Amino acid sequence: MSALTTPAFSIDDFLQNEREKDLLRFSTAGSVDDGKSTLIGRLLYDTQSVYEDQVRSIEGKGTTAPGQIDFALLTDGLRAEREQGITIDVAYRYFSTARRKFIIADTPGHEQYTRNMATGASTADAAVVLIDASKGVLIQSRRHAYIASLLRVKHVLVAVNKMDLIGYDEAAFRAIKADFSSVLDQIAVDTGSPVERIFVPVSALAGDNIVHRSDVMPWYTGPSLLELLESLPPSIDTRTAPFRFPVQRVLRPDHKFRGFAGQIASGTIRPGDTITVLPSGRSAKVGRIVTWDGDLAEAIAPLSVTLVLDRELDISRGDLIVSTDRPATVAKNAKAALVWMDQRPLELHRRYLLKHTSQTAPVFLTSIEHRTDPATLAHSPASTLHMNDIGAVTLNFLRPIALDQYNENRSIGAFILVDAESNSTVAAGMITAVSSLTAAGVPILADTWGPVTAGEREARWGHRGAVVEISGPLPLIDAIERSLFAIGAVTNRIGANDDAFLLHPTLLEIVTTLQVQSGVLALVVNANDSENLVVRADGQDLTLDAGNVDDVDDASGTSGAGRAVSAVHKLLHSTGIFISSEKAGL
Amino acid sequence: MPVAESERHTSPLQVTPHAPPRLSHLRLLEAESIHILREVASEFERPVMLYSIGKDSSVMLRLAQKAFYPAPIPFPLLHVDTGFKFAEMIAFRDEMARSIGAELLVWRNESAIAAGTNPIALDTKRCCGLLKTQALLDALRHYNFDAAFGGARRDEEKSRAKERIYSFRDSAGQWDPKNQRPELWNLYNARVHPGESIRVFPLSNWTEMDVWQYIHEEKIPVVDLYFAKERPMYVRGEALLPIEQAFVARLGEKPQMVKSRLRSLGCSPCTGAIRSDAETIPAIIAELISFRSSERANRVIDHDQEGSMEMKKREGYF
Ligand SMILES: Nc1nc2c(ncn2[C@@H]2O[C@H](COP(=O)(O)OP(=O)(O)OP(=O)(O)O)[C@@H](O)[C@H]2O)c(=O)[nH]1
Ligand SMILES: [Mg+2]
Numbered sequence: 001m002s003a004l005t006t007p008a009f010s011i012d013d014f015l016q017n018e019r020e021k022d023l024l025r026f027s028t029a030g031s032v033d034d035g036k037s038t039l040i041g042r043l044l045y046d047t048q049s050v051y052e053d054q055v056r057s058i059e060g061k062g063t064t065a066p067g068q069i070d071f072a073l074l075t076d077g078l079r080a081e082r083e084q085g086i087t088i089d090v091a092y093r094y095f096s097t098a099r100r101k102f103i104i105a106d107t108p109g110h111e112q113y114t115r116n117m118a119t120g121a122s123t124a125d126a127a128v129v130l131i132d133a134s135k136g137v138l139i140q141s142r143r144h145a146y147i148a149s150l151l152r153v154k155h156v157l158v159a160v161n162k163m164d165l166i167g168y169d170e171a172a173f174r175a176i177k178a179d180f181s182s183v184l185d186q187i188a189v190d191t192g193s194p195v196e197r198i199f200v201p202v203s204a205l206a207g208d209n210i211v212h213r214s215d216v217m218p219w220y221t222g223p224s225l226l227e228l229l230e231s232l233p234p235s236i237d238t239r240t241a242p243f244r245f246p247v248q249r250v251l252r253p254d255h256k257f258r259g260f261a262g263q264i265a266s267g268t269i270r271p272g273d274t275i276t277v278l279p280s281g282r283s284a285k286v287g288r289i290v291t292w293d294g295d296l297a298e299a300i301a302p303l304s305v306t307l308v309l310d311r312e313l314d315i316s317r318g319d320l321i322v323s324t325d326r327p328a329t330v331a332k333n334a335k336a337a338l339v340w341m342d343q344r345p346l347e348l349h350r351r352y353l354l355k356h357t358s359q360t361a362p363v364f365l366t367s368i369e370h371r372t373d374p375a376t377l378a379h380s381p382a383s384t385l386h387m388n389d390i391g392a393v394t395l396n397f398l399r400p401i402a403l404d405q406y407n408e409n410r411s412i413g414a415f416i417l418v419d420a421e422s423n424s425t426v427a428a429g430m431i432t433a434v435s436s437l438t439a440a441g442v443p444i445l446a447d448t449w450g451p452v453t454a455g456e457r458e459a460r461w462g463h464r465g466a467v468v469e470i471s472g473p474l475p476l477i478d479a480i481e482r483s484l485f486a487i488g489a490v491t492n493r494i495g496a497n498d499d500a501f502l503l504h505p506t507l508l509e510i511v512t513t514l515q516v517q518s519g520v521l522a523l524v525v526n527a528n529d530s531e532n533l534v535v536r537a538d539g540q541d542l543t544l545d546a547g548n549v550d551d552v553d554d555a556s557g558t559s560g561a562g563r564a565v566s567a568v569h570k571l572l573h574s575t576g577i578f579i580s581s582e583k584a585g586l
Numbered sequence: 587m588p589v590a591e592s593e594r595h596t597s598p599l600q601v602t603p604h605a606p607p608r609l610s611h612l613r614l615l616e617a618e619s620i621h622i623l624r625e626v627a628s629e630f631e632r633p634v635m636l637y638s639i640g641k642d643s644s645v646m647l648r649l650a651q652k653a654f655y656p657a658p659i660p661f662p663l664l665h666v667d668t669g670f671k672f673a674e675m676i677a678f679r680d681e682m683a684r685s686i687g688a689e690l691l692v693w694r695n696e697s698a699i700a701a702g703t704n705p706i707a708l709d710t711k712r713c714c715g716l717l718k719t720q721a722l723l724d725a726l727r728h729y730n731f732d733a734a735f736g737g738a739r740r741d742e743e744k745s746r747a748k749e750r751i752y753s754f755r756d757s758a759g760q761w762d763p764k765n766q767r768p769e770l771w772n773l774y775n776a777r778v779h780p781g782e783s784i785r786v787f788p789l790s791n792w793t794e795m796d797v798w799q800y801i802h803e804e805k806i807p808v809v810d811l812y813f814a815k816e817r818p819m820y821v822r823g824e825a826l827l828p829i830e831q832a833f834v835a836r837l838g839e840k841p842q843m844v845k846s847r848l849r850s851l852g853c854s855p856c857t858g859a860i861r862s863d864a865e866t867i868p869a870i871i872a873e874l875i876s877f878r879s880s881e882r883a884n885r886v887i888d889h890d891q892e893g894s895m896e897m898k899k900r901e902g903y904f
Binding site for chain 2: 009011012014015018019020021022023052053074075077078079080088089090091092093094096101103115116118119122123234237248249251252253257259261262263290291292293300302303306341353355358411414415416418423424428
């Protein structure tokens with residue numbers, strides 16, 4: 001190594017200083033066109049955080065007057081965004097000052113892309129909410145402030161922007177401040193999450209009070225936006241919170257080593273600490289904290305480490321290792337706040353996939369408590385949630401899950417819902433209440449609520465409710481009913497041609513609807529002399545030649561009836577009516 | 587000797603015994619990346635790591651070693667070789683895979699290479715399309731990989747700033763930036779239908795500065811081309827072009843020795859060098875602080891036209 005000596009600059013000092021910088025993640029929020037991207041572009045430009053070639057590539061483009069750089073183009077990086085002059089998806093930008101490093105998520109204001117705003121805010125410690133001074137507080141400003149509060153973004157900097165358009169008028173600024181303060185207070189009451197807020201009048205376009213304090217508003221004597229960002233407390237400190245460690249992977253390089261790899265979600269761990277594995281409830285002591293850089297005497301959140309325990313426990317991906325003193329709650333039911341993000345609206349009693357820590361598990365939404373109107377914060381009853389709706393729901397898990405409330409632990413209280421058919425991420429959720437189980441796994445009665453749900457029935461019976469239409473020879477119909485009964489399915493057989501149904505044509509539908517809601521397999525049968533057995537469930541058909549039911553297949557030894565019965569089981573599994581092949585008797 | 591008052595004042599950092607010190611910025615980034623690597627290895631059937639030999643790949647590879655230690659890296663490495671990589675890069679690649687015991691796959695679009703594809707015969711855009719994008723898509727399909735790690739960072743380029751950590755790709759490998767899956771907290775949706783796949787970017791939140799500081803602190807080996815040395819170059823105004831490929835030379839052009847290095851490693855005909863005296867990593871970091879241009883400014887491919895990186899990504903580039 002050559003000894004490189006620059007007198008004025010010491011690289012060692014620089015690196016040491018870098019090591020001591022902390023990190024703040026913040027996101028922008030607000031209504032469309034109120035200047036979020038312009039403000040971020042201005043912040044980057046005035047802190048010399050953009051390269052010359054990046055500035056050159058946007059000169060003379062965009063929506064601003066000639067000679068004036070359109071700073072929004074520094075973050076609006078997609079062609080469609082530049083063409084439409086709006087932000088569509090989050091842009092992540094990075095910069096640092098002498099004091100701290102920043103990760104910025106510049107989010108879209110357009111209502112259609114609310115899900116992308118939620119994406120950016122979910123990892124933020126602070127939000128910069130913009131309000132266009134010439135327009136005042138709009139509904140989208142409220143919606144975003146509400147989502148930020150739900151997501152427990154602790155600090156809100158309210159930048160009242162475009163002050164240049166209203167002649168830098170103090171009275172207008174004060175009016176907006178009073179108005180939005182009361183909005184934030186109402187939101188805090190609703191979400192139970194107080195928001196620390198600071199207001200600052202700015203012009204993103206002119207650069208007033210963004211990085212440098214401006215003298216065009218002598219009535220404002222406070223700090224610039226950047227000074228405020230530099231002085232906010234850093235990310236939430238979870239080192240003293242209860243220990244939580246979702247197991248991501250079991251590492252078994254050879255028969256001697258068995259370690260549990262994961263990222264510490266909260267708390268601190270040392271060898272010798274007693275831990276409990278949830279949901280099983282078994283305990284052990286931490287033997288070693290293994291990393292590539294050597295064993296640790298102590299590890300804190302959010303380090304990624306590998307734990308070796310002092311004895312063999314059956315632990316797999318998705319389990320949660322917690323401190324025995326302060327465990328999480330194991331539950332089969334919970335309440336949650338939900339932001340719906342999919343075109344296809346929420347369907348009660350439909351099976352969704354819950355992605356929570358390192359596990360994926362089936363879940364039912366058994367009831368909607370209410371929908372919240374972001375304009376008025378009023379709660380109203382709802383039978384579904386549409387895209388961008390915010391509501392409160394009850395969740396029913398098919399197997400017990402270890403949870404914390406989101407306001408106690410962001411990592412262990414957060415989840416997403418995935419549609420098992422389309423694979424879309426359809427909702428973001430935050431646990432607000434948990435109904436715990438006793439040590440024996442029985443729900444504590446005082447903690448549970450509501451009628452028995454479809455999810456609970458599905459968990460017990462192994463299938464959900466469905467209409468199964470069967471027509472064909474009577475012996476085959478009998479065989480199918482008997483074989484479903486034999487594997488524990490709950491069935492009810494109805495003759496489609498019974499007099500009562502012929503007299504009242506809508507009756508059959510009423511009866512089967514009730515049965516499906518109760519989780520029963522409604523077998524609507526039509527016995528006849530046809531050559532074919534036809535079975536239909538969930539829009540899928542199965543047609544079998546019933547002529548040779550008594551034949552025995554020489555190779556497999558199964559009879560024609562046996563093959564027909566097993567084909568029906570397969571159909572009911574492939575349509576998702578049975579929750580597993582095992583429950584379907586396959 | 588008693589400690590003087592003034593000396594005590596020079597170390598104001600009081601560490602309270604029960605609150606362990608906060609994690610540095612690099613530790614936070616490292617922990618996040620390891621979490622991502624482990625999620626992917628556990629949730630996908632056939633993941634692969636795209637290994638491009640550059641500094642970002644070198645960091646990503648070290649993070650993979652850390653993520654699964656003491657077990658080996660549970661997926662292969664894939665290098666998409668255009669045939670125009672520097673000889674030093676190929677030697678480094680083979681030695682790296684051998685020394686850490688990783689499985690290395692190399693894929694080349696042999697028919698396009700045999701047909702004489704190069705950025706001068708075609709234009710850079712079509713050359714990249716064949717030798718990089720097409721080769722990558724062919725390789726992923728050939729091996730049936732359902733997830734591929736890439737070392738791309740959001741701070742590299744403005745369409746990359748829009749990427750998710752899990753970037754969903756349809757069955758043709760294409761990115762649809764207007765319709766990305768929401769991605770909240772650290773909960774990643776790994777569900778794909780057959781033929782679809784996910785590109786995963788564990789270094790999404792790292793900056794160029796972070797990468798160099800991490801290489802420095804972790805003593806991660808990198809290709810010698812990053813360090814300044816007297817190297818033969820075709821000098822064209824400000825631009826320095828490596829002499830690696832003969833077809834780059836203009837008629838009668840003679841190389842000159844220039845003390846230079848590469849800031850970003852790509853294909854030799856399209857990656858310009860920079861004049862530099864930085865022979866060590868601290869010197870590279872010091873130089874980085876003074877740079878006025880982005881790291882991709884010396885790459886021809888990003889500048890063919892406005893939004894060319896976004897277009898390449900839509901077509902299946904990583
Ligand atoms: N006069 C004035 N115009 C501004 C100011 N800030 C932004 N603008 C203009 O407002 C328009 C919208 O700015 P953007 O930064 O794209 O707004 P945005 O909030 O990012 O919009 P979305 O991301 O689509 O929600 C542009 O034409 C800007 O030039 C300001 O302080 N004063
Ligand atoms: Mg914007």
